[in-house]
Amino acid sequence: MGSVSAKSLEDGSDYKHDPLEGFPNGRKPREIKTTLEEMESARIPLDKRDYCVDYLMKYLGCRSEKYPWVYRCHHEKHEYLHCQYEDYLIRMKEFERNRRLEERAAKNNHHELL
Amino acid sequence: MAALLKKSLLHPVLRNNGVARLQFVRLAGYWNKDWKPGPYPKTDAERIAAAKKYGMLPQDYEPYPDDGLGYGDYPKLPLISNDMKDPLYNWDMPDLKRNYGEPIHTQYDAYVEERLSNARIQYTPMYMLSRFLGIMGAFLAVHLLFEYNDWYLKHPWTPPQLLKEGKTHYTFEPLD
Secondary structure (H helix, E strand, C coil), X not given: CCCCCHHHHCCCCCCCCCCCCCCCCCXXXXXXXXXXXXXXXXXXXXXXXXXXXXXXXXXXXXXXXXXXXXXXXXXXXXXXXXXXXXXXXXXXXHHHXXXXXXXXXXXXXXXXXX | CHHHHHHHHHCCEEEECCEEXXXXXXXXXXXXXXXXXXXXXXXXXXXXXXXXXXXXXCXXXXXXXXXXXXXXXXXXXXXXXXXXXXXCCCCCECXXXXXXXXXXXXXXXXXXXXXXCCCCCCCCHHHHHHHHHHHHXXXXXXXXXXXXXXXXXXXXXXXXXXXXXXXXXXXXXXXX
């Protein structure tokens, strides 16, 4: 009753600062080719519905075809894990970018107050 | 009494006349004055009488050296733990590997079947230690191998960027 708040369901953008600030040539948006219906049909857990679901779907398909010799899907698995690693890099850079923007904002505030 | 109790709790294995001995302090112990051995035998006649008392031949009988705190005339028997005694011999008490009237060692209760043993050891302590450390080291190595192999993925990162209608996320590559 009190565990799911309306606030968490409709939280705003993931970016506190303007995501395109400081990128003169713009930023490529992340894209996937999988539709929501396909994801729901495959019953993919909610926490895995990120930007690597394409590779995940391919991997799961390969697994269901080659079961019980799932070791033969090592290529698909490696692709999926590589996508996860790239995602880790992006999130790490986002974190660092946010941190530096926060730092700059705090410094600007400090200078304004002085 | 308190000093003896403390000693027994802190030093469970004592060296008593050069023989390792577990100290069993039973607070509800029982002692019978008739069990007290006689004084250290000084004359030959006393030695023969003491040997006869303990059921030993006079040439076998040898009391503990007299240092004022010894065992009186109780004989000094060879220390053989129970697991070294012959299991196939026709003992009077086979489960205890004892005969009736046999004089028993002063530390007998520490060297019964379930307790200490003074058998010749097959492996040296260094060999045993190295084998132990080798096996435990193997376990440790496997644990470290499978548990601490993400040392390069420890940067702080944002929460996961899950898919949502209308939300866009960006990479760090330029538009081209």
